[in-house]
Amino acid sequence: KAGVTQTPRYLIKTRGQQVTLSCSPISGHRSVSWYQQTPGQGLQFLFEYFSETQRNKGNFPGRFSGRQFSNSRSEMNVSTLELGDSALYLCASADPGLVNEQFFGPGTRLTVL
């Protein structure tokens, strides 16, 4: 099976702009989660989608949003970018029967200037 894929791999944006990141889960996985990874903070959970519905949400401001499509692909959007949003954004998918065992993609490295 192909793994989790994320596009783009790298992005450079300026403050105030918005960005959309994409994630394609492993075939058959319907749960998609997003994490922000920064040095010293580890992985912080953003949100989880299952069957096009947001099932869980972390403690991030409303500038961070997401959605999931009927084919389980997911997008994450960050509006009004701030310097502190610079991070590696990871997408993870999970099998419906083992929803807390996450399979991670390579991440999108976002740099905000």
Add this chain to the structure above:
Amino acid sequence: AQSVSQHNHHVILSEAASLELGCNYSYGGTVNLFWYVQYPGQHLQLLLKYFSGDPLVKGIKGFEAEFIKSKFSFNLRKPSVQWSDTAEYFCAVADLSGGSYIPTFGRGTSLIVHP
């Protein structure tokens, strides 16, 4: 909410040395426990997991971890590290009794192994 502490942020070892990385979570209940590894330039990948049963869990590449419920701990061990074990290691806990199965991750431990 559950929190996860990884006591060692940076560990430097020589090849063949023994490794133990600490992981503690904040409170009990039914938990699923994980260790993930991120090699330089690669994806996060699962090293081992504990759901139930034998508290001593064996994973890939010679790693093992022991779940000690009374200490809320899930420490990772390897008797003899190799240069190729240089990576970042993350402990994660899914607190099933808390109603959310989404794992909470620790801040990670960076391991450097000198040849």
